[in-house]
Amino acid sequence: MKSYTRVYAPIDLDAVVYNMKSMKQKLAPGTEVLGVVKADGYGHGAVPVAKALDPFVKGYAVATIQEARILQKHGIVKPVLILGVTHKSEYEELIRHKIRPAVFTYNQALSLSEEACRQNTAVRIHLALDTGMSRIGMQPDAEGACLAARIQALKGIEIEGMFTHFARADELDKAAAMRQLEQYLEFVKLLKAQGVEIPWKHCSNSAAIMELPQAHLDLVRAGISIYGICPSDEVSQEQVPLKPVMGLKSFVTYVKTLKAGAQVSYGGTFTATEQMQVATIPVGYGDGYPRNLSGKGYVLIHGRKARILGRICMDQFMVDVTGIPGVGPDTPVTLMGREDDEEITVEDLERLGGGFRYEIVCGLGKRVPRVYLQNGKVTGAKDYFDDRYEDFL
Numbered sequence: 001m002k003s004y005t006r007v008y009a010p011i012d013l014d015a016v017v018y019n020m021k022s023m024k025q026k027l028a029p030g031t032e033v034l035g036v037v038k039a040d041g042y043g044h045g046a047v048p049v050a051k052a053l054d055p056f057v058k059g060y061a062v063a064t065i066q067e068a069r070i071l072q073k074h075g076i077v078k079p080v081l082i083l084g085v086t087h088k089s090e091y092e093e094l095i096r097h098k099i100r101p102a103v104f105t106y107n108q109a110l111s112l113s114e115e116a117c118r119q120n121t122a123v124r125i126h127l128a129l130d131t132g133m134s135r136i137g138m139q140p141d142a143e144g145a146c147l148a149a150r151i152q153a154l155k156g157i158e159i160e161g162m163f164t165h166f167a168r169a170d171e172l173d174k175a176a177a178m179r180q181l182e183q184y185l186e187f188v189k190l191l192k193a194q195g196v197e198i199p200w201k202h203c204s205n206s207a208a209i210m211e212l213p214q215a216h217l218d219l220v221r222a223g224i225s226i227y228g229i230c231p232s233d234e235v236s237q238e239q240v241p242l243k244p245v246m247g248l249k250s251f252v253t254y255v256k257t258l259k260a261g262a263q264v265s266y267g268g269t270f271t272a273t274e275q276m277q278v279a280t281i282p283v284g285y286g287d288g289y290p291r292n293l294s295g296k297g298y299v300l301i302h303g304r305k306a307r308i309l310g311r312i313c314m315d316q317f318m319v320d321v322t323g324i325p326g327v328g329p330d331t332p333v334t335l336m337g338r339e340d341d342e343e344i345t346v347e348d349l350e351r352l353g354g355g356f357r358y359e360i361v362c363g364l365g366k367r368v369p370r371v372y373l374q375n376g377k378v379t380g381a382k383d384y385f386d387d388r389y390e391d392f393l
Contacts, residue, residue, distance in 0.1 A: 004371070007248070007367070008249055008369045009248050010249060010337070011048065011049075011246055012243070012245050012246075012247075013052040014373070014375065015062045016228075017052055019129050020035075021056070021226070022241055023209050023220075023240055026213070027216055028213070031216045031218065031219065032220075034057060035056075035057040036062075037071070039067075042224065042227050043288075043361040047076075048370075048380060049226065053226065054076070057222075058200075059077065059081065060080045060081070061083050061333065062083065062223055063083055064084065068080040071097075079100055079124075081100040081102070084136070085136060089110050092115055092119075095119055098285065101126070102121075103387060104129070104137045105135060105147075106150060109125070109154055113154040113155055116156030116157070117156045124160040125158070125163040127159060127161070131184050132179065133167045140187035141158075141190075142190060145193070145194045146194065146198070148191055149194040151197075153194050159199075161222070162188075163202045169205060169215075170231040171234050180203070181214070181215050184203055201218045201219065202221060204217070205223055221372060226245075227244075228242045228243045228246075229358075233347070244345055246336065246364075248336035248364070249337065252321075252327060253281070253329060254279070254329065255280075257275060258276050258277075260272055263310075264318050265310030270295060277322045278318050278319070279319050279333075280316055282315065284313045286365065287367050287368050288363040290349060293308055293312060294317075295308060295311070298321055298352075301319070302324055302339075303342055304342070307319060315377070318389065346360050346361060366387075
């Protein structure tokens with residue numbers, strides 16, 4: 001296994017399994033799970049995460065046909081649902097590879113029907129229902145029910161499921177989410193009156209899995225909770241404990257002594273008031289490490305907190321190691337994760353920098369290799385250093 005000397009993100013696949021088992025214990029018997037692995041598994045690596053999830057899930061959810069095909073090309077055979085809009089130009093590939101699209105207009109369904117008939121097959125679709133997100137989806141009213149019946153009547157179309165998405169399930173007050181659920185369930189009744197049956201009814205995201213058991217229905221969509229991240233500070237982890245999956249590790253490149261009055265980094269936003277030891281870390285916002293941690297965050301070195309000094313640069317930043325003995329080039333640094341009794345979580349980075357926890361993990365860049373661990377041992381890695389272009393002049 002290649003040794004990385006600048007930065008890497010350890011991905012604990014055992015934690016993925018722990019989190020999935022923790023969520024499954026919350027579900028009623030018979031309720032299945034879709035594992036949401038869009039955005040390359042929220043930055044963790046869609047394929048390794050999907051394979052770790054495979055024994056526990058009915059299928060997977062992604063955002064694009066390209067993400068679906070990546071899973072299939074790596075041996076994933078369970079159903080894959082595209083949660084977003086698929087362009088008409090991709091229908092041929094979508095149907096050929098039995099990928100499930102989200103459908104909410106008659107024109108979408110008609111084009112899919114025509115392509116399915118051309119291929120002498122059928123396409124399984126999930127109706128998207130807009131109950132309050134105002135993003136995509138048909139309306140949950142009589143007109144929408146008639147639309148669903150027209151879609152069902154098309155040749156080559158099989159309605160496999162119907163989903164909506166909660167806009168505010170991660171809030172302490174669940175009233176808005178409950179209104180969405182009520183609209184969804186009322187629409188199911190309207191569909192039955194039109195002769196439309198929905199085999200897979202699903203509403204719940206991670207927050208609803210954790211706190212809205214009445215919304216679990218046939219299927220739930222586990223997203224951010226797979227990765228050991230609580231959807232928000234207003235969601236309790238007491239009943240569904242989670243373990244962080246991603247860490248972020250680096251190494252000191254240089255240590256210097258600064259005299260009183262010396263300034264650090266762009267803009268001179270930090271000035272030393274006394275002599276101090278300062279270490280340089282070869283990571284920056286070009287790697288996806290949040291610049292908004294400048295002057296606010298800290299890292300762990302030898303299990304002790306080392307505060308960030310001045311502005312984080314694109315490729316480097318500086319920390320105060322005064323009073324931390326034994327720091328020199330190649331000393332390990334934890335930017336996210338645990339060292340001894342100290343830990344830095346994604347939630348900590350959000351609170352320190354004022355960012356958004358989902359964005360932190362999704363934004364970790366291609367310069368950061370992912371290293372996968374199971375049973376405490378490295379089982380694989382992914383880096384993007386061999387970048388290739390096609391037809392590039």
